[in-house]
Every structure is written in C-alpha cells, then in structure tokens.
Amino acid sequence: xxxxxxxxxxxxxxxxxxxxxxxxAFAKRILTADEMAARTGRDPVLTLAGxxxxxxxxxxxxxxxFADGITFQCLxxxxxxxxxxxxxLFGPAAARARQIGATAFHVSLTHDRGMAAAVVVAEGPxxxxxxAQVASPCSGCAGAPGGPDLLSPLPSCGPDADPGLWxxxxxxxxxxxxxxxxxxxRRPRGRSS
Numbered sequence: 001x002x003x004x005x006x007x008x009x010x011x012x013x014x015x016x017x018x019x020x021x022x023x024x025a026f027a028k029r030i031l032t033a034d035e036m037a038a039r040t041g042r043d044p045v046l047t048l049a050g051x052x053x054x055x056x057x058x059x060x061x062x063x064x065x066f067a068d069g070i071t072f073q074c075l076x077x078x079x080x081x082x083x084x085x086x087x088x089l090f091g092p093a094a095a096r097a098r099q100i101g102a103t104a105f106h107v108s109l110t111h112d113r114g115m116a117a118a119v120v121v122a123e124g125p126x127x128x129x130x131x132a133q134v135a136s137p138c139s140g141c142a143g144a145p146g147g148p149d150l151l152s153p154l155p156s157c158g159p160d161a162d163p164g165l166w167x168x169x170x171x172x173x174x175x176x177x178x179x180x181x182x183x184x185x186r187r188p189r190g191r192s193s
Contacts, residue, residue: 003100004122006060008053012114015049030055032076049116050085050109051077057120058087058105062096070096077107085109087120097122 018026027036027044030052039047054077059065066072069092076088085107089097097105101124108119 001124001126002121003102003124004061004063004120006057006062006120006122007118008056008060009115009117010049010053010056012045012049012111012116015052015116016045019045019048030072032073034078035076038078046111046116050111050118053116053118054085054087054107054109054120057118058089058107059093061105061120061122062093062102063100064096068092068096077109101125 027048030048031039035047035051052072055072055075058075059070062070064070074089074091074093076090077085078088080086087105087107089105100122102122103125104123106121106123110117
C-alpha cells in the first residue's frame with residue numbers, strides 16, 4: 001500500500017551555479033560521506049542534481065519537507081549493483097518513516113534537457129482486511145430470510161440471458177457497449193427509406 005508519494009524537478013543550471021559558487025561546501029551539504037565517495041568519475045552536477053531531487057522527493061513522500069530535524073544528511077541515495085537508486089534513511093527521517101508505516105521506498109531518477117527529476121514512493125504493508133458492516137437485510141435481499149439464495153445465478157446469467165448485458169466486477173451488471181440491440185418497430189437513425 002502506498003503511504004507516501006513525492007516528486008521533485010530541478011534545473012541542472014541551478015545546481016551547476018550553486019556548485020560553481022560554493023564548491024565542495026555545497027556538495028557536502030547535500031551529499032553524505034558515502035554519496036561523496038560514490039560520485040568519483042561521474043559528472044558532479046548530474047550526481048548533485050539527482051541526489052538533491054531524490055531527497056526533495058523523499059521528504060515530500062514522508063510528508064514533512066525538510067523540517068522536524070530532517071536534513072539532507074538524514075537521507076542517502078546510492079546505486080545498487082544494477083545501478084538502480086536506493087534510498088536509505090537515518091535519524092529523524094527514519095523515525096518519520098516508521099511513524100507513517102513506510103517499510104520500503106522506490107526511487108526513480110532521470111536527467112534530460114537541462115532538468116533532473118525524481119519520484120519516490122513510500123510503501124507500507126497492505127491494510128488489514130475489513131469486515132463489511134451489514135444492516136439487517138430486507139426480505140428481497142440476497143441472504144436475507146425469505147430472500148434469494150446467495151449462490152443462485154443472477155437473472156442475467158445462463159442460456160436465456162439478455163445478450164446486451166455482461167457481468168462486470170462484483171455483482172453489478174453493466175450494459176455491453178459493443179452489443180447491437182435491435183428494437184422492433186424502430187428504424188435505425190440516420191437512414192432514409
């Protein structure tokens with residue numbers, strides 16, 4: 001079950017200007033020590049923009065933004081052996097993830113046409129099944145005393161069923177838009193005789 005979703009887009013030129021102006025101090029503010037070590041041999045602007053965007057998307061998925069003690073250093077985005085980005089949380093960010101019930105994070109990054117973008121999905125366990133609360137059924141309702149049997153077919157089932165109807169999800173019946181119905185005594189519209 002999705003418990004959080006975040007999206008962020010950043011201009012590469014904005015990150016390049018900040019990196020040019022502040023140098024490694026800017027990189028150290030955005031990246032953890034492991035992220036700094038992993039960026040060797042890669043374009044520093046693309047790495048910074050991707051991590052910046054992923055971390056912004058992550059705090060949106062957490063529903064906090066950079067508040068309540070959550071900083072860039074509380075989040076880490078590193079590639080797995082296949083190159084896919086993996087998000088790790090520390091300190092207040094990890095506490096917030098537990099609070100919202102997040103047990104896994106999915107990250108997608110892209111760089112194109114002067115932009116970097118990231119989507120983060122926070123996933124939690126599926127909700128517990130809920131029992132429907134049923135009011136006392138009327139006598140015509142399925143399962144009610146004197147009502148139809150729950151296992152009996154609906155009137156639209158079987159060899160005598162109306163071909164213009166089809167069974168949809170659940171117990172609802174929907175008209176089939178593809179079925180051609182002819183109405184006796186009516187001429188089709190748009191034709192002259």
